[in-house]
Amino acid sequence: MATSTSTSTPSRRLRSAEVSKVRFDSGFWADRQRVNREATLPIQYFQCKTTGRIDALKLEWKQGDPNPPHIFWESDVAKWIEAAAYSLAAHKDPSLESLVDQVVDLLAGAQQPDGYLNVHYTVVNPGKRWTNLRDCHELYCAGHLIEAAVAYDEATGKGKLLGVMCKYVDYIATLFGPGEGRKRGYCGHEEIELALVKLARWTKQQKYMDLARYFVDERGATPHYFDIEAVARGETVKPGHYGNHAYCQAHKPVREQGEVVGHAVRAMYLYTAMADLAGEIGDAGLLKACHALWDDLVNHKLYITGGIGPSAHNEGFTTAFDLPNESAYAETCAAIGLVFWAQRLAQVEPDSRYTDVLETCLYNGTISGVSLDGKKFFYVNPLESRGKHHRQEWFGCACCPPNISRMIGAVGEQVYATGKDSLYVHLYAQTTAELMVGETAVRVEQRTEYPWDGKVTLKLGLAAPAPPVRFTLALRIPGWCRSAKLRVNGRAVALKGKVKNGYAHVKAKWADGDVVQLDLAMPVERVEARPEVRMDAGRVALRRGPMIYCLEQVDNGGALNEVSLPRKAKLTAKFEPRLLGGVCVIEGKAERRSGPKWGGELYRAAASRPRAVKIRAVPYFAWDNRAAGEMMVWVREG
16 A cells, blocks of 8 residues: 655545435345344343443442442443434334433433543442543543434434533543643543544534544653553552553654554544544644554554454554464454544545545454344454354453444445535445535435445436536545446446546536446455465465455365465356355365375374365355354465
């Protein structure tokens, strides 16, 4: 990937479509939203209820009782509310709305007179508020509650939770900042920063943007706040969590950071806020840092699936090209965070280098985190398995299940974005959208079988009797696509000279009923890694369109490391409507090493020989939905 060199003053050129304005009519994402609505949201409510997360808001826990409310339980509840809000924006459901209202009432009842809202520090450790920002997630929980409040107000118009959170944020603003007597701190787990930007946009209150800017600007300043608060707690100052402050991206001021480090989810949430602020306040320094961080991530530390963070030790990053497959951590939440960051950067700088990564994450490293029936979840997403790695119904640290649920619910905002005189189509999916291009209302009907087929038809609609209106329609030409064809109202349009930053720009006077057809070639492709990625040396991964594929034991037998793919082997794609909910598979001929049966010896003189076998690869996101067994993304090439 080319390194970004832009030095211009940034501004947010595009605004993503509102969730309520994009409807998935059928197809891939409509199916996932249906499962999310019918299965995942009820399961998550049940889990939050039975594990005590919701009832903890009643503040009935007493010292000596079992199951004390945890420091970040509110975040799980908040993400469930946000996911429910996105679902309600598209599909009215009085029963679900009633459940949310009940939880909102509990949150309002748990709020303290001064605005504070955290059950753990209200009933478990009263008097210890804000004494350990490094580890204890108070501001992180506040951030997720803010996002939930904005989403629910947008979906239903019910402002109760928004009022609760504005009161809480106003209280927080009296405690933190550069003023005399205020804490010069920030949260060890970023989240409130991006949430405050969202709150500022929704309420049009500049004070919330200012607070977001403070938390971003203060991070990494010296003397180090986490050291100061450790001394105040009576602890010996240590060089940060996990040995250094880089774990939570507080090792240096954010504008000086150029390498992605530490906990992957925390990093993505911080970088998302940095991109948001770069666009909102025209901060070229923040955007420059985002460029350097982005280039480091995608060129050195990104799994082919869009997963990030190889290490279980710090749930995050290590060194360049350290991308192990079987031990990959690649937390679901981290890939979701990368979607957020890519989206925000694309709002500031419309460029497919961001939306290509966004798409890869969406179709691979995020939705692998939930089973096809919506009932079980991955926290960790390896690229190879010996057959022992499976989704679970819930986790003690349950950040991933509600996070994937809210991402699926809000995926509509990733499809389109609009500017003053432009309409960008970032993703291709069967949708109907009501958008504003400048002051003009534009209806977009998109018809496609994407991601299984590269043919896309868009029909534009203008409200009668609106005259034709001039704007630029920008269609993403994915980085994986080697050949694309474009037609407008049946007439071929040459793409040469029209593709800029990965988008085909068609500037025209658009009239009601205009039809645009895009045909993206989608052959099976072998992908190789740089030689520095030693784990993948001599191996290839299979890709078709946005999908990364894997071999599973259920299709190919065990001992997948014995399989090799000849360089000239023909590979074909075939849609299987009854397999895994309907997917394209890749089939072809490969070789498998075989020979005399092994005894008890560990080594012997080479006696194995290759024999021809058939292989079948399935999309990575759908693995571990059938019989348990081995899985492998990177296949030996012979």
